[in-house]
Amino acid sequence: MIELLTKTPPSWAERAVSRLPELVADHAVCELQAAVFALALVGRYPGDPALVDRLSALAAEELRHFRKATKEARRLGAKPHTRRPNPYVSALRAACRGGREPEQGLDLLLVGALVEVRSHERFLLLVPHLSAEPRLAKLYAELAIAEERHGPAYLALAERHAGSEAAVARLAELLVVEARALEGPPGGPVAVHSPA
Ligand SMILES: [Fe+2]
Ligand SMILES: [Fe+2]
Numbered sequence: 001m002i003e004l005l006t007k008t009p010p011s012w013a014e015r016a017v018s019r020l021p022e023l024v025a026d027h028a029v030c031e032l033q034a035a036v037f038a039l040a041l042v043g044r045y046p047g048d049p050a051l052v053d054r055l056s057a058l059a060a061e062e063l064r065h066f067r068k069a070t071k072e073a074r075r076l077g078a079k080p081h082t083r084r085p086n087p088y089v090s091a092l093r094a095a096c097r098g099g100r101e102p103e104q105g106l107d108l109l110l111v112g113a114l115v116e117v118r119s120h121e122r123f124l125l126l127v128p129h130l131s132a133e134p135r136l137a138k139l140y141a142e143l144a145i146a147e148e149r150h151g152p153a154y155l156a157l158a159e160r161h162a163g164s165e166a167a168v169a170r171l172a173e174l175l176v177v178e179a180r181a182l183e184g185p186p187g188g189p190v191a192v193h194s195p196a
Contacts, residue, residue, distance in 0.1 A: 088193035
């Protein structure tokens with residue numbers, strides 16, 4: 001179980017819902033990147049059967065989410081954007097240690113866990129604001145259930161990769177990075193991981 005250090009305020013959801021095409025287009029890219037991230041780990045650690053099985057299944061699930069979100073983005077008339085900066089994920093990736101194991105794998109798996117837990121938190125927050133868009137309310141409620149499993153799945157792999165003690169210690173550090181990565185001036189683009 002991961003307890004994030006900060007709670008997303010309702011103002012984030014209010015702003016996101018006022019600009020739904022922008023949010024859903026960004027969300028579709030997030031799902032695609034979640035699939036790519038999981039598959040990159042499968043490619044990096046092919047000798048770890050638990051990781052290969054869990055993350056290849058997770059990637060397949062993220063790809064299904066991508067297809068659903070893309071369909072909704074098109075329905076809303078959103079402009080497709082397959083490449084865009086995600087300062088939140090970039091800040092987390094920048095904190096990852098490279099070059100030495102188990103540190104490298106531990107950090108990547110913990111970053112995967114944190115992004116999943118934050119996404120789950122935000123999808124849950126969105127649902128009650130979507131009464132005018134029942135299709136999207138249903139989609140985000142459905143996705144929240146899936147993302148709720150993904151955070152613990154990454155965390156369990158992180159603990160296996162580096163041991164429980166190292167994982168817990170590093171998680172505490174990365175939780176601080178995660179909270180800071182969401183600080184930022186308000187008024188920028190609307191995104192799943194935009195500052196509130
Ligand atoms: Fe997903
Ligand atoms: Fe996920």
